[in-house]
Amino acid sequence: MPDVVIVGAGPVGLLLACELGLAGCAVVVLERESAPGSPWRAEPLGMRGLFATSLQGFHRRGMLHPLLNASGVHDELAADFGADGQSAIRGGVGHFAGMVLDPARVDLTALPFRLPSPAPDFALTSLDVIEAVLSERAVELGVEIRRGVTVSGVAQDDEGVVVRAGEREYRARWVVGCDGGRSAVRRLAGFECVGTEPRFTGYTMVATLADPEKLRPGINPTPTGMYLRMGTAGHVGMMDFDGGAFDRAHPPTRDHLQTVLRRVSGTDVTLTEVHLASSFTDRAMQTTSYRRGRVLLAGDAAHIHSPLGGQGLNTGLGDALNLGWKLAATVRGDAPDGLLDTYTRERHPVGARVLDWSRAQVSAMAPGPHGRALQGVIRDLLGTRDGTTYVVGRLSGWATRHDLGSDHPLVGRHAPEFRRADGTCLADLMHDGRGVVLDFSAERRLRDAATGWQRRLRYAAGAVEDDLGLGAVLVRPDSIVAWADARDVDRQAFARAAGEWFGPAET
Incomplete structure (x- = not known):
């Protein structure tokens, strides 16, 4: 199983x-x-x-x-x-x-x-x-x-x-x-x-246009919606503020797509052939x-x-x-x-x-x-x-912060890419999917404490190019900082954080 x-x-x-x-x-x-x-x-x-x-x-x-x-x-x-x-x-x-x-x-x-x-x-x-x-x-x-x-x-x-x-x-x-x-x-x-109902129907398609020059490249808001023309491959998108009325269960036809595109773009552009097309809404x-x-x-x-x-x-x-x-x-x-x-x-x-x-x-x-x-x-x-x-x-995603119950402004955020003196960075320490303890203190103050979680945490000590004023950080496997401390590292605080996220220390 x-x-x-x-x-x-x-x-x-x-x-x-x-x-x-x-x-x-x-x-x-x-x-x-x-x-x-x-x-x-x-x-x-x-x-x-x-x-x-x-x-x-x-x-x-x-x-x-x-x-x-x-x-x-x-x-x-x-x-x-x-x-x-x-x-x-x-x-x-x-x-x-x-x-x-x-x-x-x-x-x-x-x-x-x-x-x-x-x-x-x-x-x-x-x-x-x-x-x-x-x-x-x-x-x-x-x-x-x-x-x-x-x-x-x-x-x-x-x-x-x-x-x-x-x-x-x-x-x-x-x-x-x-x-x-x-x-x-x-x-x-x-x-x-639960959530909110849609305000528009959106469409995306790959089509052959008889007169593509009638559509401006890029994203184009209009008085009736928005349309998007990307590149030269006939990739066109549009938003029609119809309250999400078009039923996605029915594939959009060429005539329907042309009608919507003309209304939204304010042009008489002609779709010669539609190769692929789908619809979506802003239902949230x-x-x-x-x-x-x-x-x-x-x-x-x-x-x-x-x-x-x-x-x-x-x-x-x-x-x-x-x-x-x-x-x-x-x-x-x-x-x-x-x-x-x-x-x-x-x-x-x-x-x-x-x-x-x-x-x-x-x-x-x-x-x-x-x-x-x-x-x-x-x-x-x-x-x-x-x-x-x-x-x-x-x-x-840099502005995202999970509430982990800590007042430290780095805790709950995506870990910065600390770069060590030997040229390795945090990413090099995380390939195996374990959490990481980065100890920036010259005395390696967390070395003994971290051994209690050595199967679940990788311990790495040494100076980094920019420690952001920190003495140590604990990074979860998903790159979220679980604990951070100033240069005067608190071993007991680290042990509490490690136990909270990684379970009891190994004996």
Whole structure:
């Protein structure tokens, strides 16, 4: 019997599988699609932006080089950290409500506790590439991926969960639904999902246009909505503020798409042929909890919102990293009491903020005088260095802080990329999935204390280029700082924090 069955072999499910496999868990992934790769996941429709903390996550598991090389953006990987700590952002930093952010206005040094890193702050890739990199790593770690399997039942008891798929039943100790916005696991396991109804129907398509010059390139807000034209491949997107009236159950026809595009763009553009097309809405919903007994949810299965700003994928990857080490510790039996409950406690507020981020953008893009007035204010703010830096801080993940009950401003944040005197950085210490104790004190004050958790924590002592005024930090496997202390290191405080997150010390 596997320890964990994951439903869904998208980026979130595969990253979670890698995290569990790295920790020695037996994992089976069930995927509805019969084969990897599809036009929806390849360029151009499958293109996605990965932001700083997601890229750091790949870096800290040794997968950043394969990811960037496969994405054709390997030149963005910095050869060094930058002398002034202000590494350049290549390829853009995203947008807010259709207003493209200017990388020149981003003050990277003002982002909370950020240190220069070999990983870029932004990279454009495709779902196909992400899934290929993660699938290869998952298989290397002993994960079994079964494709062409549709889940039709989920039932749990005190000992485990039974997942029914086709004519077969899979029993595991735990099940995680990573099966997207229409999650079967969410529905079958009885999760409650609440939120707000849509204001628009969005469309994305690859089409042949008889007169493409009638559509301006890039993101174009209009008095009736918004349209997007990317490159020369006939990739067109649009938002029609119809209250989400178009039923996604019915595929959009060429005539329907042409009517909407003409109305939204204010042109008489002609679609000669539609090769691929899909619709979506800005419905913003979230499950009230990410766990019901032995069933958990991650990614779009737990939170649904519009794709504005590219936050869905990045939030889902954060869910996987947060859940992975906690579920693995629970499977092994060395998790402290209540560890798995911190998954919902930490990630639910993050998901709620992303839903509000999406709602704010929809409000600013809405046609009419109210939307135009709000967009004017936001444009003024984005014209300032502080305004753009604030938005990038939200998008990148650097501004995210989990409430871990500590007053220290670094605790609960994504760990900075501390660089040691020998040239290694924090990422080099995290490839095996363990937490890390960084002791910057010359006396190695935490050496003896850290040995009590040596199976679960890597101890590394020595000076770093910039210690941010700290004497030591405890970094969880998901890169979140669990404890930090000033230069006069408190051993007892460290031991309490290590015990809280990693269980009792070994005897």
